[in-house]
Amino acid sequence: MKEIKFNVNGKTHKLNIKEDERLVDTLRNRLGLTGVKEGCSEGECGACTVIMDGETVTSCTVLTFQAKDSEIITIEGINGENKIHPIQKAFLDEGAVQCGFCTPGMILSAKVLLDKNPEPTREEARKAISGNLCRCTGYNKIVDAIIKASKYLKREGN
Amino acid sequence: MNLEVYNPKNTEEVLDLLNSYKRDAKLIAGGTDLVLDLREKKIKPKAIIDISNLDELKYIKKDDNYIEIGACTTFTDIEKSEILTDNLKGLKKAASEVGSPQIRNRGTIGGNICNASPAADIVPPLLSLDATVVIKSKENIREVSLEKIFLNKGKIDIKEDEMVSSVKFKNIKGKLGFYKLGLRKALAISKIATAIYIEKEDNICKEIRIGNGALGRHGLRERKVEDYLINKEINEAIIEASATLLSGEIEKRLKGRSSLEFKKEAVKGTFKKAFKDAL
Ligand SMILES: Cc1cc2nc3c(=O)[nH]c(=O)nc-3n(C[C@H](O)[C@H](O)[C@H](O)COP(=O)(O)OP(=O)(O)OC[C@H]3O[C@@H](n4cnc5c(N)ncnc54)[C@H](O)[C@@H]3O)c2cc1C
């Protein structure tokens, strides 16, 4: 076992992990953050996407010990509290969620995009979610939702 | 199993660890290749040494002669770099077309080279830049031409106590073009990638280097085609003739492989597109 300390959703955790444990396993099994989905297990589908030090990563291709001292945000922590985030609201309003399996990863990819680029074009939105596969929606509604989210966020003034 | 993992604080500590573990240790940078290999039990190291957090291996710098890129520089860093100017856009393009945003955020130039996949996307542009790899061990630093480092599919010529610390190439006068043919838009291990560096004078090709990926056991230079093009005037007919020559080379090289029929045709297209990208 190896002890590591890192910050997840604003809280510092000290955990004993297996040496070859993947970040997706730590987040789901040790911290109960089951909004982190595991689809392909090989970096292809983006269901396990989390934000690590401000950038999206697929948590199935990161070993947890590498995340030492880092800051991680999962879908559970996107708003800091139990409130719904404007991006989540936009996804609901646009009907961008069907089975929902891809949604946490999509929203986190959208968040990093909007943090850096508050008024993305549709093309930029598509590029930002190009590592998140969705079997249900055909992507158009997800792009609609990201554009709508940019307006919600602007209205909120952040 | 008895696996130990380490978070060294600098290169020196990495090299000490490599020196004591020798071949029982594996470095991990972005992990985008290694974590999958580990899970599939293709590798069973006794120690894994994390270098992904070493800022001293993440840089792109330029002096009067050289541009140097640290081994742990990610594809995202390369894509966004302002030091890499427009004439080097082929390198940025190659980085920007790797996998997905998530993979580009983690995957590194050093990992791409050391994993030595025939389809490693950053390799063709670096071959066309005639890049040199800087390799360190506890006792030694050496520099090797990237072209000479590949031994076979998945195998490069570095010793068990060595690591790649950077890649460098001479500042260029001409232009680097790149084109990749992938199967899927966002997530495709390239099936063919071609990078071409051209320096021309009055439309005469004065210097040319062609790097190909996924057309052999590892990335390689296309010297026959380079020799053909040197000192020729650049025009449609010459580009067409070079594409045909390259196709013939590929036919010899991939003889007996199922991909041959497709690749010997497709390479003409990727070659022409990369060529025009370099003009
Ligand atoms: C979904 C997905 C899509 C992908 N798409 C592409 C693509 O389009 N194009 C492409 O080229 N690749 C692609 N890859 C492969 C991979 O992302 C790249 O090869 C990447 O550059 C590997 O870098 P890394 O830092 O993640 O390497 P790691 O996985 O950390 O390491 C790879 C190997 O290199 C060794 N190593 C790493 N750094 C060093 C060093 N400095 N010195 C010595 N040895 C070292 C490690 O020990 C290991 O053996 C993809 C991978 C995935 C999962």
Ligand code: FES
């Ligand atoms: S589960 Fe990690 S990318 Fe698919």
Ligand code: FES
């Ligand atoms: S909503 Fe089902 S996978 Fe995207």
